[in-house]
Amino acid sequence: MGVAKSSSIERHWNKLLILPTMIYLGIFAFGSFGLVLFLSFTNIAFRGEISRFDIIGVENYAKAIMDPTFLTALKNTFILAGVAVPVEMLLGLGIALMLNQDIKGRRILRSLFILPMITTPIVVGNMWRLMYNSEFGLINYVLMSWGILSKPVPFLGLPETALWAIILVDIWQWTPFTTLIILAGLQALPTAPYEAALVDGASSWQIFRKITLPMLVPTLLIAFLLRFMDAIKIFDIVYITTFGGPGLSTEIVGLTIYKEAFKKLNLGYASALTVLVLFIVIILSNIVLMIINKIMRR
Amino acid sequence: MVNVRIENATKRFGKTIAVNKLNLEVKDGEFVCILGPSGCGKTTTLRCVAGLDKFDEGHIYFNDEMVDHLSPQERNIGMVFQFYVVYRMTVRENLAFPLEIKNLPRDEINRRVKEIAEILRLSDLLDVNATKLGPAEKQRVALGRALIKEPKVLLLDEPLTNLDAKLRTEMRIELMRLHKRLRSTTIFVTHDQLEAMTLGDRIAVMNLGVLQQYDTPYNLYYHPKNLFVADFIGSPSMNFIECTLKRKNGEAFLDATDFKINLGDLSNVILRKASSEEVLMGIRPEHIVISKENVNDAFTGIIDFIENIGDKNIIHVKIGNQIIRVLVHGRTEFKLNETVYIKFLMNTFHVFDKKTGSVIV
Amino acid sequence: MNAKHLIKIITYLGIIVTSIFFLTPIAYTFFTSFKTQVEIYQYPIFPKDFKLDNYFIIFNPKLSGRFILWNIASSAIVSFGSMIISIIVGTIAAYSISRYRTGGDNLFFMILTTRMAPPIVFAVPIFLIMKYSGLINTYLGLAIVYGAFNLALVIWMMKSFFDEVPKDIDDAAQIDGWSKFHVLFKFVLPRVYPGLFATAILCIIFAWNEFLFALLLMQSPYNQTLPVGIAGFYGERGWEWGQMAAAGLIAILPIYIFALIIQRHLVRGLTMGGVKE
Numbered sequence: 055m056g057v058a059k060s061s062s063i064e065r066h067w068n069k070l071l072i073l074p075t076m077i078y079l080g081i082f083a084f085g086s087f088g089l090v091l092f093l094s095f096t097n098i099a100f101r102g103e104i105s106r107f108d109i110i111g112v113e114n115y116a117k118a119i120m121d122p123t124f125l126t127a128l129k130n131t132f133i134l135a136g137v138a139v140p141v142e143m144l145l146g147l148g149i150a151l152m153l154n155q156d157i158k159g160r161r162i163l164r165s166l167f168i169l170p171m172i173t174t175p176i177v178v179g180n181m182w183r184l185m186y187n188s189e190f191g192l193i194n195y196v197l198m199s200w201g202i203l204s205k206p207v208p209f210l211g212l213p214e215t216a217l218w219a220i221i222l223v224d225i226w227q228w229t230p231f232t233t234l235i236i237l238a239g240l241q242a243l244p245t246a247p248y249e250a251a252l253v254d255g256a257s258s259w260q261i262f263r264k265i266t267l268p269m270l271v272p273t274l275l276i277a278f279l280l281r282f283m284d285a286i287k288i289f290d291i292v293y294i295t296t297f298g299g300p301g302l303s304t305e306i307v308g309l310t311i312y313k314e315a316f317k318k319l320n321l322g323y324a325s326a327l328t329v330l331v332l333f334i335v336i337i338l339s340n341i342v343l344m345i346i347n348k349i350m351r352r
Numbered sequence: 353m354v355n356v357r358i359e360n361a362t363k364r365f366g367k368t369i370a371v372n373k374l375n376l377e378v379k380d381g382e383f384v385c386i387l388g389p390s391g392c393g394k395t396t397t398l399r400c401v402a403g404l405d406k407f408d409e410g411h412i413y414f415n416d417e418m419v420d421h422l423s424p425q426e427r428n429i430g431m432v433f434q435f436y437v438v439y440r441m442t443v444r445e446n447l448a449f450p451l452e453i454k455n456l457p458r459d460e461i462n463r464r465v466k467e468i469a470e471i472l473r474l475s476d477l478l479d480v481n482a483t484k485l486g487p488a489e490k491q492r493v494a495l496g497r498a499l500i501k502e503p504k505v506l507l508l509d510e511p512l513t514n515l516d517a518k519l520r521t522e523m524r525i526e527l528m529r530l531h532k533r534l535r536s537t538t539i540f541v542t543h544d545q546l547e548a549m550t551l552g553d554r555i556a557v558m559n560l561g562v563l564q565q566y567d568t569p570y571n572l573y574y575h576p577k578n579l580f581v582a583d584f585i586g587s588p589s590m591n592f593i594e595c596t597l598k599r600k601n602g603e604a605f606l607d608a609t610d611f612k613i614n615l616g617d618l619s620n621v622i623l624r625k626a627s628s629e630e631v632l633m634g635i636r637p638e639h640i641v642i643s644k645e646n647v648n649d650a651f652t653g654i655i656d657f658i659e660n661i662g663d664k665n666i667i668h669v670k671i672g673n674q675i676i677r678v679l680v681h682g683r684t685e686f687k688l689n690e691t692v693y694i695k696f697l698m699n700t701f702h703v704f705d706k707k708t709g710s711v712i713v
Numbered sequence: 714m715n716a717k718h719l720i721k722i723i724t725y726l727g728i729i730v731t732s733i734f735f736l737t738p739i740a741y742t743f744f745t746s747f748k749t750q751v752e753i754y755q756y757p758i759f760p761k762d763f764k765l766d767n768y769f770i771i772f773n774p775k776l777s778g779r780f781i782l783w784n785i786a787s788s789a790i791v792s793f794g795s796m797i798i799s800i801i802v803g804t805i806a807a808y809s810i811s812r813y814r815t816g817g818d819n820l821f822f823m824i825l826t827t828r829m830a831p832p833i834v835f836a837v838p839i840f841l842i843m844k845y846s847g848l849i850n851t852y853l854g855l856a857i858v859y860g861a862f863n864l865a866l867v868i869w870m871m872k873s874f875f876d877e878v879p880k881d882i883d884d885a886a887q888i889d890g891w892s893k894f895h896v897l898f899k900f901v902l903p904r905v906y907p908g909l910f911a912t913a914i915l916c917i918i919f920a921w922n923e924f925l926f927a928l929l930l931m932q933s934p935y936n937q938t939l940p941v942g943i944a945g946f947y948g949e950r951g952w953e954w955g956q957m958a959a960a961g962l963i964a965i966l967p968i969y970i971f972a973l974i975i976q977r978h979l980v981r982g983l984t985m986g987g988v989k990e
Contacts, residue, residue, distance in 0.1 A: 067893040068813035075806035075824070075864060082839065082861035083827040089838035100841075149731055152724045163728065165976055170735055172972050172979075174922040176940040177961040181738040184745055184954060192741050195757040226738065246437045249404055252424040253431040253507075254450040254497065258720055264449075268440060287831040290924045294944055308833045315837050316929065328834050335831065423717060 087332075094326035099319050114326030124327060126302045127310040128334075130217060134306065135285035138224040143278055145225070146232030151262075153233070154240045164237075167230040175227070179294035182223045186210050186295075210296050213303040220304055223291055228284070232277045239273030240266075275346045283339055286331075307331050354414050354504040354537050355380045356401065361410030363396055363561075370396045371407065372561040378505075381535045385552035387545055387584070393561040394541045398509050401539065403427050414504060430498030430536075431507040434514060436490035438482035438497075443474055446482045446493050450501040468496045471530065488519040492526070499534065506538045512547060524550060545585050549573070557581050579704050582634050588666050590634045591676050594706070597629045606633055606703070611651045611671055613696070630706040637666060637679035639700035643693050644686070650693035655686055669694055739965075746958035753954055767959035781960060783935045784942035790852050791927075791938060792920035795859030796913050802860070803867025804909065808897055810868065811875035812883060821872075828865035832925055840929050855930050855938070859920040866919065867912055870978075874908030875901065911978035914971045921968060939964045 063070065097110045118124055153163060170178070185192050188208035197203040209219040243266065251261045289308035292298065298305040298313070311331070315324035356378040363371040371393040378384045386394040399405040401412055403424035411418050419427055439446050447468055451461045469475045472492045477485065482493050491511055498506060508527075512520045528551060531538060542548050548555045549569045557564040557572065557580070565577045576582035582590050595606035595613070606613040613633065646652070653671035665684045669676050669692060678694060686692065745753060746767055747760035755761075770776045809815040839858055840849075848854030878901055886896045902909075927938040934942070943960045972979060 064893055068809045068815045071805040071809035071897075072815050072820075074802045075868065078802055078861055078864060079824065079827055081842075082835070082858070083830075086835045086838035086842070087830075089841070090834065093837065145731075148727065152727045152731075155721075155724055157724065157728065163732070165973065166732065167735065168972060168979055169739060169969065172918055172922070172968055173739070173965050174924075174940055174943075174961075174968065176922075176924050176944050177742075177964050178738070180943065180957055180961050181742045184742055184958060185738055187954075190754050190757060190954075192737070192758065226735065230735070246433055246435055247439060249424075250431065250433060250437040250494070250497075251439075251449075252404065253402060253429060255425045255428070255453045255501065256449075257425065257453070260453055265439065283829055287833070289833065290940075293924070308831065311833050312836065312925075315840075321837050321841070325837050328837065332830065332834050339829075 090325045090328050093322055094329045096322040096325075097320075098322040098325075100321050101319055105319075110322070114323050115330065117323065118326050118330055123302060123305065124307075124310055124330075127305045127307045130302075130304060131286055131288070131306045133217065134221055134224065134288065135282055138221045138228070139278065139282050139285050141221075141225050142229045142232045142281060143274065145229045146236050146277065147274070149229070149233045150236035150240055153237055164234075167233060169230075170227045171230045173227075175290035176294050178223065178227055179291045182219075182226075182291075183210065183295055186219055211300055213300045216296050216300060216303045220288075220292060220295065223295070224285065224288065227291075228281060232281055235277040235280070236270070236273055239270055239277075243269050272350060275349065279339065279342050279346065282342065283335065286335060355416070356505055356537060356539070357413040357416070358397070358401070359411045359413065361397070361400065361407040361412070363393075363400065363405070363407050369561050371400075374410070374558075374561075374563055376556055376563065376566065378537055378539060380537055383531050383538045383540065383551060383553045385540045385542060385548035385555045386558060387542055387548040387552075387555050388558035388564075389543055389584075391560070392558040394543075394558050395509055397558075398507050398539060398541045401505070402429055402431050402507050427505075428501070428503050429505045429507055430501065430503035432491065432494045432498050432509065432511045434510045436487055436494050436511075436514070438485070438490050438493050440481070440483055442479050443469075443482050443485070443493050444478040447474075447478075447496050447500055450497060454501070464500055468500045471533070472496045472526070488515055488523060491515065491523060495527075495530075499530070499536070502536075504537065506536045508538065508540045510542050511540075513542070513544070520547075527551060546587060549585070557584060559584075576634075576702065579632065579634075582702060582704070586636055588637050588677060588679060590636050590702075591640075592704075593633045593635075593674060593676070595631050595633050595703075597631050606631065608633065608674065613701075628706070632704040632706050633701055634704060635676075635696055635701040637677045639697045640676065640678045641695045641697065642667060642669070642678045642680060642686075643695075644690070646693045647695060650695045652691065652693055655688055655690050655692055658684065658686065658688065667692075742958045742961055745955060746962050748955050750953060750955060767955040768963070771956045771960050771963070779942055779945060779960070780934050780937075781939075781942060781963070784937055784939040785963070787852070787931070787936045788921055788939040791855045791859065792917045794852060794856035795863065795920045796916040798856060798860030799863040799867045799916055800909070800913055803864050804871045804902075804912075805897070806864075807868045807871035808875055808901065811872045812880065821868075824865050824868055828862075828869075832862070836925060836929060839926065843930055849930055850932050850936065852936065855927060858926050858930065859916075859923060862923075863916045863919055867916065870912040870915070871905065871908065874905040874912075877908075878904045908978065911975040914975045915979070918968055918971055921964075 094114055095109055095111055096107060097114070098107045099105050149167075153160060153167075157163075173181075186194075186209040188194055188206040188211070191206075193209070194203065194206035198206065207215065209215045247265050247269075248261060251265050256264070287308060288306055289312070292304055292306055292309055293312075296304040298309045307327070311324050311327045314320050314327060358374055358376040361371055361374040362369065370391075374393070374397060376384075376397075386397060388394050396405060400407050403419070403422060403426075406420070411420055413419065414427070439449065441449075444465055447465045448461050451464060465478070466475070469478055472495060474489070474492055474496060477489065477493075482490065485493065495511070512523050515523060524547065527540075540548070540551060549572075552569060554566060554568055555572055556566045559580050565572060565581045567575075567577075572581060572585050576585060579592075583592070593608050595608045598605060598607050643650070651671055653669040653676070655667055656670040656675055657668040659666040659668070663682065665680045665686075667678045667680055667684070667686055669678055671694075676694065680686075741758070744758065744760050747763045747765070748756060749766065752761055771779060771781045774780050810821055843849040843854045843858070846854075848857065882900050882904070883896050886900045887893070891899065921938075922940065923938075924940045924944070927941045928944070931937045931941060934945075943957070943964055
């Protein structure tokens with residue numbers, strides 16, 4: 055029997071267990087953030103080694119809020135999140151409702167639906183590059199066969215269409231996410247009000263609108279919050295498909311920061327951008343959380 | 353108002369037969385209870401009548417029209433569930449819900465809501481959120497919602513089971529009053545035999561999917577058709593004594609080892625109907641007389657235990673190896689281990705065939 | 714009955730349409746991987762035949778200019794290594810939080826937020842840290858980074874698995890005289906092996922799929938991970954779409970297999986917080 059040898063270990067066992075995590079996250083999460091914060095007030099640049107390093111206060115921030123590239127990136131990012139996420143919610147709701155019924159092969163379908171989410175994002179990007187290709191891509195081929203297009207369109211190459219093409223990819227990749235969350239929420243709903251409504255004479259649509267939907271609101275809100283926060287982080291897909299182009303039409307914040315830091319090597323400025331983005335994300339999520347709490351209280 | 357008929361209905365869940373060739377008819381305006389222990393098939397039957405489930409075999413008729421293929425919405429029924437289902441709306445909106453579905457004119461809706469609220473004493477609660485009410489009030493709302501559309505059939509699935517004792521009695525009276533007033537064809541499912549006996553015009557007793565007896569409360573009590581019904585109905589439950597049917601001098605009597613019971617006039621009937629000599633005699637505790645003085649033909653026993661239930665006592669009398677329970681009203685002067693004499697009231701006992709369980713007398 | 718039938722029809726139709734939508738890019742890539750450069754233009758959808766030429770080419774650095782085999786090895790080492798790190802560190806932390814509510818809700822929430830922050834936030838500092846600790850361009854370095862990222866996931870998942878084991882087990886073992894160390898490793902941990910396995914697989918999946926930090930921290934073509942290797946499939950030797958498709962499929966195949974194995978627990982991990990199970 056392993057009788058407690060050192061009572062000190064026994065006493066502090068729970069803290070001991072969490073110590074490695076604290077150290078680990080301390081360095082990599084909070085330490086990193088501290089470092090970024092610090093660097094944002096410098097003009098550090100890095101070419102194989104630190105080539106300059108001066109503390110320049112809020113100069114980076116002043117530059118950032120006037121930076122057209124950064125502002126465009128912010129705009130694009132929010133357009134993307136603002137369009138993709140609601141669509142993903144609606145589609146997710148629709149598909150979840152369909153999957154919630156008694157259909158054969160439901161389990162297989164559920165397994166199938168997670169594929170887009172777990173596919174390596176770089177590969178997803180490449181898949182859609184193939185699809186969108188203007189010379190042989192499937193989408194152009196189909197649209198032309200059906201007579202909708204007379205000439206192939208280079209979706210990823212035109213500033214008017216590029217962002218929307220990316221939005222479609224995001225929808226493809228992440229609708230399963232909202233679907234699964236909403237589906238789980240649906241399955242957790244009690245059946246009694248549903249049956250009572252049936253007996254009361256309500257049609258399926260009326261039941262959905264007046265019974266199911268109100269009960270689903272908490273789930274929907276959570277799905278929305280999670281997905282919105284994630285959508286802002288988009289990077290891999292854009293990197294491999296358009297790299298921000300053509301022009302700045304698909305420049306999203308992740309990419310801007312990356313380019314500043316590792317292509318233009320302005321680590322200090324990139325840090326400032328990073329902090330700004332984080333700041334915006336935090337404020338946004340708090341606002342959304344406040345709204346959620348208000349709705350939940352009702 | 354509607355006559356409901358279930359014909360040869362069977363429902364299986366995997367290998368278990370939940371409902372076995374059920375034949376049941378509920379007459380127009382009748383209040384019928386389906387009574388039985390858990391798993392006897394009563395809730396399944398009710399749900400099939402509602403259209404929430406389907407029988408594998410057999411049919412359901414409303415006024416001789418088959419309704420099997422109709423969805424719950426189309427059957428025009430009202431249903432109250434065990435767990436007081438109310439919507440997350442005000443009481444008024446709950447009550448109005450079925451009418452709004454049908455797009456009735458606003459005045460009509462308001463009128464009916466007001467009427468139902470008055471009948472169910474909900475008028476003061478109309479604008480309260482239904483989920484905030486207590487269980488009995490919620491159940492009243494559910495009841496109101498079921499009745500407001502003046503359904504052909506009213507179905508109740510153990511609606512009082514989850515209420516505490518006092519509320520239960522109140523709601524029982526409420527239901528009885530409602531039924532007298534509205535005269536809707538009602539099917540009430542419960543496992544509480546007292547409830548069924550007080551409420552039902554007729555009671556369908558079920559066990560393991562099979563209908564045991566479908567009769568008035570009086571008949572179920574005084575003329576049970578088999579062991580199960582005899583045992584299930586009546587509180588405290590019936591005493592059962594194993595006996596052997598024997599003959600002596602042209603008359604039959606029951607030999608219960610520790611005592612004998614003469615069958616007298618019934619001898620011929622019993623002898624004819626009994627399939628074997630092993631029988632069970634049943635007698636209700638309230639049909640036994642107990643006294644400290646010895647009287648003719650009384651059986652002698654010793655008091656083994658006294659159960660006190662409020663203003664009544666159940667006295668367990670030990671005769672030989674048998675224990676017979678006797679119901680006594682009022683305060684008891686009996687004490688443990690006292691010797692007492694018990695006698696069965698005339699013509700109140702039943703004889704059951706031990707193997708088949710059916711009644712002989 | 715009409716309404717009910719209509720709904721059923723719409724449902725089946727909808728499911729078919731959505732299935733087609735979600736499977737098409739994958740299927741299309743699959744078919745493309747069997748076409749030569751010329752055939753890609755000739756055969757818009759299905760390949761002429763299923764030859765494996767592209768697959769062979771990509772494994773040969775002289776032909777493709779890519780070091781796919783090394784990339785796979787690299788991805789495997791880093792994924793597996795980081796999984797070990799995050800599983801070990803995270804599981805014991807999860808136990809601590811589950812049983813002792815260590816740090817209360819605040820600590821747990823803070824840990825979760827590390828997962829919510831955009832990875833780009835850590836790009837610059839981690840790059841510098843790795844560079845100056847000499848861990849840049851090493852398997853260990855990247856594994857440590859991935860370990861940190863997956864830590865919150867492991868803690869989240871394992872906490873929920875630990876929560877499902879009744880505390881009575883711990884109490885009984887302690888009363889019997891076992892040290893807390895034994896309580897955890899001898900009694901409780903065996904009960905969560907399935908969950909542990911699923912979490913491990915999930916860590917591997919996330920590490921395998923990661924791109925940004927692999928891009929930043931691994932610079933030599935020999936130890937770049939697979940996503941980075943695949944990303945280099947244009948520019949250098951022309952637009953070899955068929956090979957790009959083949960490489961993509963090679964990359965996702967292990968993931969799909971893993972996902973199939975841990976299907977049941979996948980939802981819990983992927984939706985992390987969105988689903989109450």
